[in-house]
Amino acid sequence: MSIDTHIVADEPVALAASGLSLAGPRDFFQLMKPRVMSLVIFTAIIGLLVAPGSLPLYNSIMAIFCIAVGAGASGALNMWYDADIDAQMTRTKKRPLPRGIMAPRTALTFGFLLSVVSVWMLGLATNYVAAGLLAFTIFFYVVIYTMWLKRRTPQNIVIGGAPGALPPMIGYAAVTGTVTLDSTILFLIIFIWTPPHFWALALYKLSDYGRVGIPMMPNVAGPKSTRNQMFAYSLALAAVCAAPVFTGLGGPVYAFGALLLNLGFVALTFKVWRSRAGEKDEVQPESLYEVQKGDRDARNLFAFSILYLFAMFALIGVDHLLRGSL
Amino acid sequence: MQEYRNKPENFVEPTPEEIKARTKRNIALAAGLLIFVILVFVTMVSRGQLPNAV
Numbered sequence: 001m002s003i004d005t006h007i008v009a010d011e012p013v014a015l016a017a018s019g020l021s022l023a024g025p026r027d028f029f030q031l032m033k034p035r036v037m038s039l040v041i042f043t044a045i046i047g048l049l050v051a052p053g054s055l056p057l058y059n060s061i062m063a064i065f066c067i068a069v070g071a072g073a074s075g076a077l078n079m080w081y082d083a084d085i086d087a088q089m090t091r092t093k094k095r096p097l098p099r100g101i102m103a104p105r106t107a108l109t110f111g112f113l114l115s116v117v118s119v120w121m122l123g124l125a126t127n128y129v130a131a132g133l134l135a136f137t138i139f140f141y142v143v144i145y146t147m148w149l150k151r152r153t154p155q156n157i158v159i160g161g162a163p164g165a166l167p168p169m170i171g172y173a174a175v176t177g178t179v180t181l182d183s184t185i186l187f188l189i190i191f192i193w194t195p196p197h198f199w200a201l202a203l204y205k206l207s208d209y210g211r212v213g214i215p216m217m218p219n220v221a222g223p224k225s226t227r228n229q230m231f232a233y234s235l236a237l238a239a240v241c242a243a244p245v246f247t248g249l250g251g252p253v254y255a256f257g258a259l260l261l262n263l264g265f266v267a268l269t270f271k272v273w274r275s276r277a278g279e280k281d282e283v284q285p286e287s288l289y290e291v292q293k294g295d296r297d298a299r300n301l302f303a304f305s306i307l308y309l310f311a312m313f314a315l316i317g318v319d320h321l322l323r324g325s326l
Numbered sequence: 327m328q329e330y331r332n333k334p335e336n337f338v339e340p341t342p343e344e345i346k347a348r349t350k351r352n353i354a355l356a357a358g359l360l361i362f363v364i365l366v367f368v369t370m371v372s373r374g375q376l377p378n379a380v
Contacts, residue, residue, distance in 0.1 A: 017338040018339065018340040018341070020344040020345070020347070022347045023347060025351065028351075056372065058368065058369075059369075117362065121365065121366070124366070124370065124373065125372075125373070
């Protein structure tokens with residue numbers, strides 16, 4: 001495997017003449033991608049909740065805290081490496097590094113320190129299987145996805161979806177100290193969900209990715225092929241979501257809710273499949289949810305897909321609690 | 327005695343905003359370190375890794 005030679009850490013940054021940066025704690029928090037972190041925390045909590053066995057409350061809180069910090073650390077390392085392309089994309093140009101208020105080396109140090117601390121603390125608070133999985137997650141996101149795949153292949157987010165899918169498995173392993181079929185199913189739900197989720201965004205933010213040379217599926221294979229693949233993934237996702245019913249991870253409440261949610265997901269993906277989303281190449285709006293006419297279906301799917309994942313994991317958790325109380 | 331540290335040749339007075347930002351960073355760093363030490367201690371106690379702990 002060869003890694004990009006592009007390194008941003010030593011590039012000069014437009015700091016003030018005094019050499020002091022204007023970055024405050026809020027900017028460091030911004031480096032940790034708090035919006036992504038919220039999904040990580042939520043799915044990790046569900047993994048921890050549905051795992052057989054129990055963990056003392058303090059250790060459970062520590063496990064979630066460490067997983068969140070580890071995810072934040074990989075976000076900071078990702079922003080360090082991608083500062084050059086972040087500066088050119090409307091969605092990311094307001095991040096702390098493109099704004100020039102922080103030296104790239106600071107983000108690198110911050111991300112590296114948090115990585116080490118979060119993995120070590122998770123091992124201390126729970127077990128070293130969970131800590132190993134967290135270390136693997138950070139490594140995969142930073143090295144395999146950010147440095148290797150992201151700028152090279154349109155399959156970047158398919159393979160790169162793995163680290164985003166690992167938090168519930170880590171939460172589960174924090175309790176059991178092992179990887180099981182059920183924790184693999186939790187992983188697969190997020191893993192298969194990732195391509196249609198990101199490609200929906202890529203379809204209506206096509207020029208943004210194209211301008212910076214990121215080979216997203218719509219740029220490389222074309223919008224039509226992307227829409228076909230998204231539809232195939234939505235069917236695969238529905239199949240994976242049925243698995244918990246057979247393994248005992250999900251009960252009747254889960255089965256009913258998952259059926260409705262997946263019907264919605266497949267229906268919205270079907271609408272995208274029939275649309276002409278991504279087939280215009282004009283300057284695209286700045287906001288994440290603003291779209292050009294024609295891309296509305298892709299925007300709707302992107303918005304729904306976030307709600308979908310939260311709802312799916314909430315269902316798994318609620319179903320588990322309901323069955324436990326009966 | 328030889329002084330090995332680099333001496334600033336052109337010292338530029340930091341602006342009040344820069345000093346304010348630095349103070350905030352320092353406070354956050356101190357708080358972070360304090361929380362880290364407390365968490366390590368409590369975690370080790372909770373795992374029974376401090377034999378003489380209460």
